């Protein structure tokens with residue numbers, strides 16, 4: 001009965017967000033929530049997206065449903081942007097943000113007979129909940145040591161070899177959340193080979209295209225997987241790359257043998273239909289409008305490059321700092337919004353309570369959320385707590 005329902009623990013990130021909100025100090029620093037912030041601490045709407053919205057508002061004649069697959073031109077343009085020519089052979093469906101694409105993808109894996117998903121850990125805090133919701137068994141494999149900040153490929157490749165054919169392996173394409181540690185070319189090649197040899201599905205989560213090494217190079221890993229692994233599922237988020245977080249822009253792409261494509265597409269339709277039926281239109285329509293127009297596309301990629309440069313600058317400043325024994329210099333080599341500092345729970349709590357510096361309980365900092373004006377204070381707070 002509803003009256004007997006048991007409470008759930010709050011999402012750990014939402015807990016930090018609420019603590020930050022309720023902290024009365026004027027000089028508090030929020031490195032918890034995962035959104036990009038500019039030099040002024042703002043997350044502005046990109047000018048290219050604003051212009052796309054203006055055009056849509058002026059030209060849109062109907063608000064009827066977008067259809068089962070969603071915005072087909074959006075899917076084509078996003079697919080081409082991320083995967084190049086390989087996009088042509090993929091089955092696709094628009095989703096409710098990258099999170100919705102992940103959920104749909106896990107449901108799809110389950111429908112295709114998978115029992116397990118290998119999760120390289122640490123990973124994004126929401127991945128386990130999404131895997132569990134699809135009733136898949138999560139197989140954790142620790143592939144990164146936060147104290148040394150190094151990727152260890154051996155357990156990952158051994159873990160893949162132990163999976164059954166059809167099981168899934170979740171890989172983040174670029175700008176790893178929460179580690180910032182990305183696979184290099186040789187590591188992607190080894191992963192592709194291991195997935196193909198074990199006949200498992202590579203499930204690639206692409207959420208930060210353009211935030212690391214630039215649009216093209218950030219897609220190298222997922223393109224390599226597409227070229228070498230027979231079964232691939234890709235969840236794409238437009239939230240960060242287009243700054244449209246709340247619009248829930250996402251898509252799911254599936255690589256299957258040509259004889260299985262129609263069946264795969266029909267399964268995606270059925271899964272979406274029994275969940276939310278049709279995807280939202282506005283965010284995807286904005287992205288489609290930006291990508292379809294040469295002028296808006298150029299404007300957008302300049303803005304995205306500005307974000308990337310800002311992150312690089314912040315990373316370089318953090319990496320140049322000396323903070324007792326913390327391996328700060330490695331932050332420069334890491335990519336995207338996040339890095340995870342090797343801090344103890346007591347140090348993380350002291351940063352929060354004594355210095356008003358908020359990060360997740362795991363020590364993840366949003367590098368892209370640290371304004372230049374707060375840099376020195378953040379470093380001094382770190383020096384005070386980390387011996």
Ligand SMILES: Cc1ncc(COP(=O)(O)O)c(C=O)c1O
Pocket residue numbers: 034096097098099100124172177205206207237238239245248249250
């Ligand atoms: C690794 C990763 N995947 C997927 C997503 C999903 O993004 P959204 O649902 O906002 O599109 C996020 C967002 O934080 C993420 O960090």
